Amino acid sequence: MSHHDDPGPDTLHCVCCGEPRARAELDRLLWCEPCVERARAAADRKGWLVGLALGAVTAGWIWGVLRPSSLVLGGWVATV
Numbered sequence: 001m002s003h004h005d006d007p008g009p010d011t012l013h014c015v016c017c018g019e020p021r022a023r024a025e026l027d028r029l030l031w032c033e034p035c036v037e038r039a040r041a042a043a044d045r046k047g048w049l050v051g052l053a054l055g056a057v058t059a060g061w062i063w064g065v066l067r068p069s070s071l072v073l074g075g076w077v078a079t080v
Contacts, residue, residue, distance in 0.1 A: 055080050
């Protein structure tokens with residue numbers, strides 16, 4: 001085993017990417033900062049997509065089932 005294979009006592013591997021990191025660079029779930037940022041960005045994108053899809057379904061339901069009058073249509077659009 002070479003010196004580079006032995007990461008040392010204060011080094012752990014990120015459970016997401018597997019890269020060796022100093023213990024201080026990992027969060028409580030043993031994720032490194034780049035992996036945390038990638039996961040947050042992915043969750044942000046998915047959250048927006050789900051929110052937009054639910055908004056579109058809600059708007060379709062309001063338009064197709066409730067059939068609001070043109071007097072209150074702006075209020076429904078603003079609410080959705």
